[in-house]
Amino acid sequence: MPEFKQPILYSFRRCPYAIRARLALFYARINVEIREIVLREKPKEFLATSPSGTVPSLRLKMTVLDESLDIMKWALGQNDPTNLMEMPEYGFDLISECDGNFKRALDRTKYPNRFPDADPVQSRDEASVFLYKLENTLSPNLFGANMSIADLAILPFVRQFAHIDQVWFYDQDWINLIKWLDSFKQSSEFNKIMTKIHPWQECDSPVMFSDLYWS
Ligand SMILES: N[C@@H](CCC(=O)N[C@@H](CS)C(=O)NCC(=O)O)C(=O)O
Known part of the structure; x- marks a missing residue:
């Protein structure tokens, strides 16, 4: 060793x-x-x-x-x-949903060849349900002014989803989500x-x- x-x-x-x-x-x-x-x-x-x-x-x-x-x-x-762990327990539910249903739908829209039985557009719609949930939670982060571990855990997957078709992504009416993602992508930490x-x-x-x- x-x-x-x-x-x-x-x-x-x-x-x-x-x-x-x-x-x-x-x-x-x-x-x-x-x-x-x-x-x-x-x-x-x-x-x-x-x-x-x-x-x-x-x-x-x-x-x-x-x-x-x-x-x-x-x-x-x-x-x-920066007190990233200070968030309600619900934050961990959001992370589980991201890693579960959202990631599943993301993979089915991003990699149609790997999942020939899945419809990529339907999968994109399924993934969007989670993103609209985030949209309605964001202010400007998931739990207010401070970033939390949930923001850090989920944002890389939202970025991955956005990069599948950026024109389509930026055309959707999830204004808070776009601001949240852009601010993350511009951050010095990222x-x-x-x-x-x-x-x-x-x-x-x-x-x-x-x-x-x-x-
Ligand atoms: N549940 C694991 C999943 C990690 C994972 O699936 N990573 C992918 C890369 S994004 C991987 O290493 N895949 C193995 C491979 O492609 O051979 C975690 O949260 O760390």
Whole structure:
């Protein structure tokens, strides 16, 4: 076993689950080594770490966190300078709905070839039901002026949905949703954690959050 020096986050830049994990670690100012993974060529070190073979996966000294939401809760449980965890329990229901029915419908409209039995337009309508629910909740964030863990957990998926057909998305009458998404996409936090890095190789020196984001 290699000596444990610091937490290691296996990540994939565009993956919405990995984006939410990086955001939480960034907001919590937790310094981790980040290893960018190519999903079609998963390195053996990653497969040895992640029981599910999915990103994100965070190797800690005694354990591995293999679910993005667990990484978020762990990070913000260590340090939560902007009070992201201060939200009603209902916020976790919204996250579950995002990860469940909304993501299911999103995938069926984004990847019609993978789901030949699903109608992409009907799936888009199904996904939109959740987005209108958010539209009616936003003021300007899900729980008022402060961002919460629910905002950080859900926004990467709304972004993914919006990118399927941006013309159509920006043509819908979800004004609050568009403002919320645009403000997220323009935020320095989001832009920092989207910094491009080369796929990790065993011979590389560690790339730390502190080198990328806090230098
Ligand atoms: N429930 C997991 C889901 C993570 C997930 O599905 N990530 C995708 C990338 S966006 C993945 O790693 N897929 C494996 C693959 O494509 O081989 C989480 O919340 O972390």
